[in-house]
Amino acid sequence: MIKYDLHSHSTFSDGRLAVPELIERATEKGVDVLALTDHDTVAGVSVARDFIAEKNLALELISGVEISTKWESFEIHIVGLNIDINDANLQVLLTQQQQKRRERAKEIGARLEKRGYEGIYAQALELAQDAEITRAHFAKALVERGVAKNIQGVFKKFLARNKTGYVPSVWCSMEEAIEAIQGAGGVAVLAHPGRYQMSNKWLRKLLDEFTGAGGKAMEVAQPQQAPSERQFLGQLSQEYNLLASQGSDFHYPTSWLDLGRNLYLPKDCQGVWQFWGATEEC
CATH class of the missing domain: 3.20.20.140 (Metal-dependent hydrolases)
Structure with missing residues (x-):
């Protein structure tokens, strides 16, 4: 098989x-x-x-x-x-999608920075390296800052619909x-x-x-x-x-x-x- x-x-x-x-x-x-x-x-x-x-x-x-x-x-x-x-x-x-992804990421970063998480976009971008930046990179960055124990916790608190860092796609x-x-x-x-x-x-x-x-x-x-x-x-x-x-x-x-x-x-x-x-x- x-x-x-x-x-x-x-x-x-x-x-x-x-x-x-x-x-x-x-x-x-x-x-x-x-x-x-x-x-x-x-x-x-x-x-x-x-x-x-x-x-x-x-x-x-x-x-x-x-x-x-x-x-x-x-x-x-x-x-x-x-x-x-x-x-x-x-x-x-795919090029168009990638551009939309970057624009969304910048807005997510801006919203989180207004909440007090300065430099979060730059940190997420560094974590992404050569990859297309996603919400998961922001989640990982916030976990590194100790604001939640895991990525699921970050999504629930910051990135889910109606939360501070949520940006409609x-x-x-x-x-x-x-x-x-x-x-x-x-x-x-x-x-x-x-x-x-x-x-x-x-x-x-x-x-x-x-x-x-x-x-x-x-x-x-x-x-x-x-x-x-x-x-x-x-x-x-x-x-x-x-x-x-x-x-x-x-x-x-x-x-x-x-x-x-x-x-x-x-x-x-x-x-x-x-x-x-x-x-x-x-």
Whole structure:
């Protein structure tokens, strides 16, 4: 049985492992096929390919990206798998996304500095290094200052909706993301649909519009997930005629989440890997 993990992050966005470390850990954990899906950037994909070739690893890399989009009042993430990272239209969209991310980060920094956290933007930018700056970098900076015990605590106190450092996102539309992914030869996947804290009615509305815009797959399986949720998402994927994906959404290892951990699809789902010619069934 091939072990797929089709959602992971590196230090090119808000992951904590550099690409070589991520690749090595995936290999150690027995992952056969890994997708690198950093937020609004594909900068790490070539680095990963080069490292795999240099070390002569058996790991198969799927070039990917996770694009933040705005839908209704929700921030919806769309994963693109098996994309041409050099596609011109995709590059234009990602450049625009990156600019929006930087502008949002500056506003977050300004709001937190008004609260008394001087130099927080510069600190978050330094933590990001060459990566696209995210709220996670602000959270890490505030943890370093001792204002909360962990990143989750910072989000709850400062960065969640209606909190001091919250700045509404101005991402591209879901339709624009799907169009760019498909134009780059990839498959558009609705990321972690169980995390959006929406009712069943709203989730079905999202799926209606996602499929109507050309979306072809949805994430069904993640490591930390109730069996009932996995089964429900699997049923939805079949109902909406969507391919099913699985991924850890790995950022860093924890006691409950790691690369390749507890990833399997419910019976009768059709794996998204069929899109690029693999024949392994769910």
